[in-house]
Amino acid sequence: MKLGRLNHVGVAVPDMADAIAYYRDVMGAALITAPFDMPEQGVKVAFVNTPGEHDTAGTQIELIEPLGETSPIAGFIAKNPAGGQHHLCYEVEDIEAAREWFTAQGKRILGPTRIGAHGTPIFFLHPKDMLGQLTEIMETPREQH
Template sequence: MKLGRLNHIGIATPSIADSIAHYRETMGATQITEPFDLPAQGVKVCFVDTPTGSDGSGGMNGTQIELIEPLGEDSPIHGFLAKNPAGGQHHVCFEVEDVAEARAWFEGQGKRVLGPTRIGAHGTPIFFLHPKDMMGQLTEIMETPRDH
């Protein structure tokens, strides 16, 4: 298994609309996707593109900020926000070429995988690793999108 690029940093928020305003007004972000619901995961998400290269262009080649808002009380993000009402860093996401191979690699090392492999917000297979096995950080492993 080979570590891929840092795809995104997940930020839990009680309000995507307020967070979008913050990234636009305070951070000067210009490329933000339209929020969309992921009912299977109980969240609403959108992505803030960060600049890449000297021309400042963003997009899928740059690391993104994933803003995550709970869809309801059942959302896994709801518990995080109960402990962190203002929101905050929720997870980091790394790309891999083959998510099944990566899952087997981590399981072979005795790392705890949280739940089944499923389709994530980028439309590719993902899984999460327990923070206690990853230096205190919830870690998402994502298969690199084939069109990028």
Template sequence: MKLGRLNHIGVATPSIADSVAYYREVMGATSITEAFDLPEQGVKVCFVDTPGHDGTAGTQVELIEPLGPDSTLAGFLAKNPLGGQHHVCFEVPDIEAARAHFEGLGKRILGPTRIGAHGTPIFFLHPRDMMGQLTEIMETPKGAH
């Protein structure tokens, strides 16, 4: 298994609308996707695009808001009411090979492989096995890079 590109940093927020305003007004972001619901994950999502140094797409900031009190993200915001960094996401060419790699190392995978916000398979690794950081592993979208 080889570490792929850092695709995005997930940022939990109590209000995507307020966070979008912040990224536009304070950070000067000009490319932000429309928010959409991911009910199977209990969140609303949108992406802030950042430019790469060579003019290509850079790393995205994924803004995530809970869809309700039963969302696991609601628990995160209960402990961090202002929001904050939730996870990092790395791309891999083959999600099943990556899953087998991490399982072979004894890393705890949180739930089954499922389809994530980019429409590709993902899984999460337990923070206690990843230096304290919730880590998302995502199959590189077809046609990307």
């Protein structure tokens, strides 16, 4: 199994409009995707695109806002009212091979493989097994958001 590039850093936010304004007005981000709901995951998502070397896509910031009180992000926001870094997401070529490899390494996988915000399969690894960091593993997307 070979770990790919850091695709995005997930940042939980209490208010999507405020977070977009911050990245646009304070951080000078030029490309921010329109927010979209992912009811199956209980979140609203928008991506802040950062430039990479030689006009390639850089690492994205994934803004995630809870959709209702039962959202998995709602508990994070309750503990961190201003929001904050939620997870790191790395790409892999083959999601099932990665799942098998992490399982063989004794890493705990949180839930089933499912489709993420980029439209590709993802799964999460328990923070206690990943140096204290919630880690998302995603299959490399064919097209970037």
